[in-house]
Amino acid sequence: MKRTAPIVFGFVVGMIMFLQYFIPHAPFTTAYSLVLDWKQVVFGMTLILGIVSLVRHHGTKVQRREKDWAYSVVVLLGFAVMAIAPIVQRTTEGGIYGWMFDHVQAPMQATMFALLAFYVASASYRAFRARSVQAALLLLAGITVMLGRVPIGEMMAIHVAGHEFSLATLSSWILDVPNMAAKRGILIGVGLGVTATALKILLGIERTYLGRSA
Amino acid sequence: MDRFLAFLERLMSIDRRWLYLAVAIAVAVPVLRPIGLPVKVSNETRDFFAQLEALHEGDVILFSFDYEADTNAELDPMSRVIWDYCFSRGIRIVALTLYPGGVGIAENIMNEAAEKYGKEYGVDYVFLGFNADWSGTMLRMGESFRLTYPAEQYGKATTEIPLLDDADKYADVPLLVSIASSSYAEYWAIWAGGKFGQKIVTGNTAVQAVLVYPYYQAGQILGFLGGLKGAAELETLTDLPGDATRGMDSQSTGHGLMVLFILLGNLAYLAQKIRQRRAV
Amino acid sequence: MEGFGIWVGALLTLAIFSFLYRENPIYRFAEHLFVGVSAGYYLVQYCFSALYKKLWVPVVDNGQWLLLGGGVLGALMLFRFHRRTEWISRFAIAFYVAAWSGYVIPSILKAQVLTQVRSTILMPWNTPGLTWWDHLSAALILIGTVSILIYFYFSHEHRGPLKAVSQVGITFLMIGFGASFGYTIMGRITLLIGRFQYLFYDWLKLGSS
Numbered sequence: 001m002k003r004t005a006p007i008v009f010g011f012v013v014g015m016i017m018f019l020q021y022f023i024p025h026a027p028f029t030t031a032y033s034l035v036l037d038w039k040q041v042v043f044g045m046t047l048i049l050g051i052v053s054l055v056r057h058h059g060t061k062v063q064r065r066e067k068d069w070a071y072s073v074v075v076l077l078g079f080a081v082m083a084i085a086p087i088v089q090r091t092t093e094g095g096i097y098g099w100m101f102d103h104v105q106a107p108m109q110a111t112m113f114a115l116l117a118f119y120v121a122s123a124s125y126r127a128f129r130a131r132s133v134q135a136a137l138l139l140l141a142g143i144t145v146m147l148g149r150v151p152i153g154e155m156m157a158i159h160v161a162g163h164e165f166s167l168a169t170l171s172s173w174i175l176d177v178p179n180m181a182a183k184r185g186i187l188i189g190v191g192l193g194v195t196a197t198a199l200k201i202l203l204g205i206e207r208t209y210l211g212r213s214a
Numbered sequence: 215m216d217r218f219l220a221f222l223e224r225l226m227s228i229d230r231r232w233l234y235l236a237v238a239i240a241v242a243v244p245v246l247r248p249i250g251l252p253v254k255v256s257n258e259t260r261d262f263f264a265q266l267e268a269l270h271e272g273d274v275i276l277f278s279f280d281y282e283a284d285t286n287a288e289l290d291p292m293s294r295v296i297w298d299y300c301f302s303r304g305i306r307i308v309a310l311t312l313y314p315g316g317v318g319i320a321e322n323i324m325n326e327a328a329e330k331y332g333k334e335y336g337v338d339y340v341f342l343g344f345n346a347d348w349s350g351t352m353l354r355m356g357e358s359f360r361l362t363y364p365a366e367q368y369g370k371a372t373t374e375i376p377l378l379d380d381a382d383k384y385a386d387v388p389l390l391v392s393i394a395s396s397s398y399a400e401y402w403a404i405w406a407g408g409k410f411g412q413k414i415v416t417g418n419t420a421v422q423a424v425l426v427y428p429y430y431q432a433g434q435i436l437g438f439l440g441g442l443k444g445a446a447e448l449e450t451l452t453d454l455p456g457d458a459t460r461g462m463d464s465q466s467t468g469h470g471l472m473v474l475f476i477l478l479g480n481l482a483y484l485a486q487k488i489r490q491r492r493a494v
Numbered sequence: 495m496e497g498f499g500i501w502v503g504a505l506l507t508l509a510i511f512s513f514l515y516r517e518n519p520i521y522r523f524a525e526h527l528f529v530g531v532s533a534g535y536y537l538v539q540y541c542f543s544a545l546y547k548k549l550w551v552p553v554v555d556n557g558q559w560l561l562l563g564g565g566v567l568g569a570l571m572l573f574r575f576h577r578r579t580e581w582i583s584r585f586a587i588a589f590y591v592a593a594w595s596g597y598v599i600p601s602i603l604k605a606q607v608l609t610q611v612r613s614t615i616l617m618p619w620n621t622p623g624l625t626w627w628d629h630l631s632a633a634l635i636l637i638g639t640v641s642i643l644i645y646f647y648f649s650h651e652h653r654g655p656l657k658a659v660s661q662v663g664i665t666f667l668m669i670g671f672g673a674s675f676g677y678t679i680m681g682r683i684t685l686l687i688g689r690f691q692y693l694f695y696d697w698l699k700l701g702s703s
Contacts, residue, residue: 006584010592017596021409033361034560035593036354037548041564042590043347044544045571051537052575054529071522075530082534092542093321093368100531101318103499104506106283108528109315110688111510113284117241117468117686118234118514120679125233125475126226128675129483134668139480141672143473146679149443151251152466168254175427175673177631181638182670184428184610185663188639189646191606198595198602209591210584234514241683245690246701287688288681314539315532343547344539349594364551369542371551408605420681424674431635432613434605441677442684461687468683 007204014202055079078104141178145171222485225478233475240471244463251463258430259447262415262437265389266296271304273388274381276355278402279323280394282315285419289393291445291458292417293323296391299452301331301338308359308381310342312351312398317344317367336370340377343367348398352405356384356412384412393417399426403434417444504697507689544568614639638666 013035020028058072066072082100089095130136147153148171157166200206269275277296281289300307311320324341333339342363345351354362359382360372372378381387390412392399399416406412413436418426420441429435439448442465445458509524549565552558567589573582614636624632644656645663652660694700 002581002584006581006588009585010588013589014592014596017593018599021597021600032597033354033357034563035589036350037361037552037561038564038567039350039590039593040345040347040354041544041548041561042568042571042586043350044540044548045568045586047346047536047540049571049574051533054533068522071526074523074526075533078527078530079534079537080530082531083537086538086542091368092317092538097535097538098318098321099495099499101315101535102322103503105315105528105531105535106286106318107503107507107692108510108524109283109532110286110685110692111507112528114287114682114685114689115510115513117682118237120682121237121472121475122230122233124472124679125479128476128479130480131483134664137665138668138672138675139476141669142675142679143476145673145676146469146473149440149676149680150466150469151253151462152470154254155251171676172256173631174669175424176431177634178638178666178669179424179673180427180431181635182642182666182673183425184614184635185639185642185646185666186670187425187428188607188610188643191602191610194602195599195607198598201591201595202599210587211580231515237686241686242690242694245687245694248701285681285685287686287691288684290688314536314543317539318535344543345547346540346543349597353597363547364556365547369546369551371555404601404605408601408609420677420684421674424670424677428610428613432609434609441680442687443680457688457691461684461691464687464690465680465683468686469679472679472683 003207003210006210007207011202011204018202141174144174148172148174216489219485219489222478222482223489226482226486236471237468240467241464244467245461248460249463251466253443253446253450253459253462255447255450256440256444258438258440259444259451260437261430262417262439262444263448263451265413265415265436266299269300269303269305269388272306274306274308274377274386275300276381276384276387276390277307277309278390278392278394278398279309279311279316279320280313280392280396280398281319281419282313282395283319285395286319287461288419288442288445289395289417290319290323291442291456291461292439292448293320293393294327294456295445295449295452295454295458296393296417297323297327298330298454301327301333306337306377306380307339308342308377308387309339310351310363311344312348313395314344314346336375337377340372340375341367342372349401349405352402353409356406356410358382384410388413390414391417394422395419396422397425399435399438400429403429407434500697504693507693511689637662642666 016028016031017035020032055076058075060066061069061072062076082097085095085097085100086092089097092098128139128142130139144167147156148167153171154166154168157164157168159165197206201209277293279293297307309320309324311317320341324339327333328335328339342359343366345363351362360378363372366372366375384390384406390402390406392402392414394416399418399422402412402414402416407414414434415437416426416435417439418441420443423438423440423444426435426438426440430438439445442458442461446462449455449459506524506527509520512518513521545565549561552561553565567586570586571583573579641659641663643663645660645667650656
């Protein structure tokens, strides 16, 4: 019951969604629309689980005065302000909620990711070595694309017998041809993999997503 | 020669913070003192622009802000130039986001453009807002925008939004623009394009752009902008220069420095190999 | 208020950047503030979207009672917090994952497999006015795609011709990864440009904004 019933329930829902693709008529389309609407609500509710875990974790840290508990107070305060502000101001637009997003959350989120520019520079310096022919190919393609897609590289060109050979053209060709073939190969492989996994889920062969003891 | 090889080897043990400083200088100086290097337009951007250009006054397009603040440096310039271009030509926009953090980003871009061109909310544009479950949203919108979003971002019933009288499903909008930091752009092509035949153009982060080529070549995505360079190219085509064009000089110096780092690193590696061979 | 906000944003930006020198209390304060504020922001957006826009408005305002089913299923997720009744939440998870599986099979097969295969095969012949160079490129795309698929074929040991073809596949993959690397550098540099534009133009009012 605890394991089979959810799988059977899932199978019925999954089959409705599968069949409507081939039979776009009622009652399949009606059920399909309803499932899509329900799905949006269920997905929204999943975040609540994550938030409860986060608040629990930091709340316990503060309660027990664990190491660095003061930082957990910062997490909880930041959370409380953002969660309560829209209720007080009765909108999600502007006010403290909007101000905190524009001037606290957004600049920090952008900066966190901007740090990657420094790390990738350090990695380029220390790790990217042409240790084999294939590694050298990777580096050459990388350098060509890197230079060929910015204005300074676009100006690099030579003229041979009336023809212009530019880094920009070479870079475009790499992206359009070998890169495209590589990404397409991966894409088709992933597509087949996703299809196989979805089929296994539908048939109840793959059930790890239900939890440990399922 | 030996001393030179030893010097190259020593370069490898340089403190990482010196590298960071070099990156900061290479990127910051052109931000302060731009040179104004010319921007060449790629085929992908030309095709993207052709789709925008083909729109007529009064057309309604669907615009999805599929990104958050982490990639706003790359994608905000794209959104900004598209909104400016559409509003300047009297094209109306139904906007949404599939990221919760996209709400604040979208509001800033929309408000700025609406104020600049004197556009009215609900008539010239509307913000349906964030909807959890991206794939469900993309599929449901093929049937009805109003049923997918019973209320817009600020809680007003979508039945009261006049703009949606003219645009309530994909079939009513000639173009869908997704500015995305993730594979959402490709999923628009799979769900909205594959199932409903929606015409799609996308703006992607540089990291994501390389993955769009198969969709572009297959005609599932009709044109796309790749990273800040793509945004700068669109700014050039629309003659609306902005942050992307201004950022191109820093992009050039930054890339130049990275190439230098790779070359230096490989030279040091070579030096190390030569010295090891000599020692044997 | 806007000017003060930019000061706050700039100082927090510098606080995050301070991590590049070494980890320090200012960075950790900013990091934790970011986590808390983001969690609050997301909670509001998710609740407003799922509970108000997709549940309250259609059910209470529009009388679409069937949509209550989504709310019930969503509520089942909360059973995950109770060890003995945790299994009830499986209905919600099974619903979500199976529904996705159901519609993903035909859609992905069509868009990510069949359309891609079709474009790979037809490209050299279905476009008029192609030059010999275009034909060569199209042939390379075909060779690259097929050889990569063979490289990913693990049911047979890669020996003899299979090994040779998969080596071609690896070569294409390496060039593809190189292109990804080049574009990744572009993306990372852009993110830094964005922060400098913010600090110099918006905060310090230097240069052109």
